Amino acid sequence: MFNIDMEGIDLEKIYDLIVLGGGPTAIGCAIYAARFAMDILIIGKVFGGLIATTHLVENYPGITSTSGQGLMEMFKDHMDSLSIPYISDEIRSIEKIDDYFVLHSFFQQFKAYTICIATGSERKKLGIPGEEEFAGRGVSYCATCDGPFYKDKTVCVIGGSDSAAKEALFLAQNVKKVYIIYRGEEIRAEPINKKRVYENDKIEIINNTNIVEIKGDTKVKSVIFESGKVFKIDGVFIEIGSLPNSDLAKKLEVETNKKGEIKINRKSETNVPGIFAAGDVADAPFKQAITGVSEGVIAAYSAFDYLKQTKIEY
Amino acid sequence: MSQDEKYKEIIKREMAKLTRPVKLKVVTSQSAKPDGTKIRACMDCDQFMSLLRVYEENSIGLLTIEELTIDDNPDFAKRYDIQRVPTILLIDQQGREYIRYLAAPQGGEIQPFIQAVFTFAGAPNYYEATIKKNLDRISPSTLKIMITNQCPYCPQVVTIANQFAIASEGKVRTVVVDIMANPDIGQYYDAAGVPYTIINDQKTLVGMIGPNEILRALIGGNISVQY
Numbered sequence: 146m147f148n149i150d151m152e153g154i155d156l157e158k159i160y161d162l163i164v165l166g167g168g169p170t171a172i173g174c175a176i177y178a179a180r181f182a183m184d185i186l187i188i189g190k191v192f193g194g195l196i197a198t199t200h201l202v203e204n205y206p207g208i209t210s211t212s213g214q215g216l217m218e219m220f221k222d223h224m225d226s227l228s229i230p231y232i233s234d235e236i237r238s239i240e241k242i243d244d245y246f247v248l249h250s251f252f253q254q255f256k257a258y259t260i261c262i263a264t265g266s267e268r269k270k271l272g273i274p275g276e277e278e279f280a281g282r283g284v285s286y287c288a289t290c291d292g293p294f295y296k297d298k299t300v301c302v303i304g305g306s307d308s309a310a311k312e313a314l315f316l317a318q319n320v321k322k323v324y325i326i327y328r329g330e331e332i333r334a335e336p337i338n339k340k341r342v343y344e345n346d347k348i349e350i351i352n353n354t355n356i357v358e359i360k361g362d363t364k365v366k367s368v369i370f371e372s373g374k375v376f377k378i379d380g381v382f383i384e385i386g387s388l389p390n391s392d393l394a395k396k397l398e399v400e401t402n403k404k405g406e407i408k409i410n411r412k413s414e415t416n417v418p419g420i421f422a423a424g425d426v427a428d429a430p431f432k433q434a435i436t437g438v439s440e441g442v443i444a445a446y447s448a449f450d451y452l453k454q455t456k457i458e459y
Numbered sequence: 460m461s462q463d464e465k466y467k468e469i470i471k472r473e474m475a476k477l478t479r480p481v482k483l484k485v486v487t488s489q490s491a492k493p494d495g496t497k498i499r500a501c502m503d504c505d506q507f508m509s510l511l512r513v514y515e516e517n518s519i520g521l522l523t524i525e526e527l528t529i530d531d532n533p534d535f536a537k538r539y540d541i542q543r544v545p546t547i548l549l550i551d552q553q554g555r556e557y558i559r560y561l562a563a564p565q566g567g568e569i570q571p572f573i574q575a576v577f578t579f580a581g582a583p584n585y586y587e588a589t590i591k592k593n594l595d596r597i598s599p600s601t602l603k604i605m606i607t608n609q610c611p612y613c614p615q616v617v618t619i620a621n622q623f624a625i626a627s628e629g630k631v632r633t634v635v636v637d638i639m640a641n642p643d644i645g646q647y648y649d650a651a652g653v654p655y656t657i658i659n660d661q662k663t664l665v666g667m668i669g670p671n672e673i674l675r676a677l678i679g680g681n682i683s684v685q686y
Contacts, residue, residue, distance in 0.1 A: 151583045190669040197611040214567075214611045232585065233615060235669050251671055251682045252589045281652035281665035290610040291652040293639065363649045380651065 153186075153230035159245050159256040160184045162448045164441075165236055165393070166263030168194020169434040170424030172220045172229075174261045174441030179227040181449045186255065187224075187231045188248070193217040194265045195387065195425070196434050198287040199308070200315040203337075205435055214289070216434070239397055244455065246419065258456065259419045259448040262394050262407060263441055266387035266425040266432075271303065275359030276383070283365025284381050288312040291380070295320045300380035301368065302326070303356060309384040310334035310342050316382065317347040324378070325350045326368075356381075389426045402428050413444035419455075421448055466569055467513060473573045474517040481580035482523040484548045485511060486541050489528045497528075503640070507545040507563055514564075514576070522576060543641070549579050555629035558621055561644070562637035566608045571618040578625045586619070586670060589684060590626035597627065597677045598659075603634045605645055605655035612667040616654040619670045623677075631677060 162178050164171045167189025178185045196202070199213035208216065224231065234250045239260065241247075248255045268286040270276060276284055285291040288302075292315060300320050302313045305327035311334075313323045325332060325342070330352055332339060342348050358369040359381055367377045389406045391399075400408045400416045406428040413421045421444035424437030460468070485508065490500040499505050508526065515524045529536045529544055539548060539556060547560035557579065564572030578584045590597075602620045606613035617635050624633040638645030638653065648657055656664040658676055674682055 151585055154585075191612065191667050192615055193611055217611070233619060233670065234585070235671050237671070249684070251674065251684055252586050281655045281663065282649045283651055285652050286666065287610075287612070287652075290607070290612065290654075293607060293609060294651045364651060 153228055154232065156253055156255065158184060159258060160186050161257070161452055162259045162261060162445070163188060163248060163255055163257035164261045164263055165189065166194065166265055166424065167192040167231070168263065168265050168424065168437065169196060169216070169220060170265065170437035170441040171263040172224060173438035174263060174423060174445045175229045176223060176227060177442045177445035178448065179229050181445065183449060183452070185229060187229060188234050188236055188250070188255070189231065190233070190235045192231065192233065198289045199311060200289050201311055202434070204433070236393060239393065259421065259451055261441065261444045261448060262420065262422040262426055263424045263437070264390040264393065264426050266389045268383065269386045269388055271356065271383055271385065273356060273358055275361070279359055279361055279365045282363065283361055283379065284359060284383065286383055288315045288382050292316050292319060295380045297321050298379035299377070300382060301378050302382045302384055304384040304386070305329050305332040306384065306386065307334040307338055310338040312382050312384050313348050314338065314341055314345065317345050320347070323348045326354050326356060327352050328355050329353070387425065391426050394422065394426070409440070412447040413440050414447055419451060466565065469569055470513050470573070471517045474514055474522065475519060477518045477521045477577060477580060479580040480521045480523070481576055482525060483576070484525050484527055484550060486527050486529055486536065486544050486546045486548065488544045489530060501544045504545050510563055510565055549575065551629065556632055557624045557629045558632070559634045561641055562606060562635045567611065567614040568606070568608070568617065571614045571621055574618055575621040575625065578622060584622050584626045586622050587626040589674070589682065590623055592683050593674065593678055594627060594630060597630060599630055600659050600677055601632045601634060602673070603636060603657040605636050605638045605648065605650045605653050607637065607639050607653050610653045613654045616656060616668055619673060620656070623673060
């Protein structure tokens, strides 16, 4: 359970490691750090991260099939068993003082010798007229959250990734029809999910198509294709990838690549000593819960190693 | 262990940690049978009350749930503008309403509900210092949060809003609405996505929002920090 009695939270203490983020990467990092007997704290805006919205996780070793939320509940149980404290907050700035960092939020400030940035990514927007106007009124970025509103209705999923395919498969359980609208030739889903999509009578793929506008009155009524065609629809689920949440890192002069992802080495180290990064916010090309956990675990070990070298008591 | 058993286990484990007394009010309705005995009239009230009794029974006598029927307490119902039942109310000793639930605290909503109960009972509130520092800049506000039981982000928004309500001593009031159980409210606000947060029936924040976004929306400007 989070924050009750602010259990395990000490505002005066200099933590060995503060992990920023709330997804699998952050939790994997924290679990290992706890097992290294480090004083740790997780500060995250969204517990569960993006994977919490995934309805189907079938590629995490040891778990044949669960939902993203189910996976996170297991992670939370694991955190609780190690008494790892979690705070729902957002750090807005970090400064280095002597051999530790001070992290400022609007609500509290914290101190830590090392930091692991595992702030993940957020959904990309289409950036077209109507998208913002109809957010929550027909435009959605989360099928798990909003799918139940579209029972027996017609919806579309924008995008061609594996996530887009999974969103379509989830929505097809309840809606009348799902169109996957993809700008490319063929969707890029994992073969197992691609096969499921092709075999599902309720799902139809519209390829080589871009959407230029979302229209409606109080709710979404249609999307407009680049060709000018008006396509009637009740809901638009946007799944076109994500952008790294690396603004805080940039303020710290942590190096990022052109995509804004934090550059890390095989030890999950950044160019700034004492600051580590892992998961979707970092520059690994293949982003999965399992790869994020792996980088997070390595970050915990590297932070532990860093403290051994820089702190006498280690 | 079934999901229901797991949730009951969580309630049992967490409510046992309550150390201070706290009282909640629940408004229901009732009707009389031909023999004169009274039964709960609202469709969900029995199930709702059974759930709340699980919280109460596991609190070592510290949580009291007072059931008020709308028929026997018309003045109370009028004062608090009770439009539908069941309604859970967190009201302080001065009669100020902090939090209202038009939703059953089950599934993912267990955690924010328990946390609200604990903080309402006097447990430390993480957001309190900054809320108090900025309180003069916040107009009396109502945060209506539309949720569903399937939504992974809803409990997180509800947690923050509830804590804000308690820290502000009701100057910010939270109303948690399950829009599957209250579809007319969802339709009224054209909500087809959750979490869907409406501030004073004017401003809408869609999707997962953190404490900074909620506070900024309440203040309408820069946040003064206090630590």
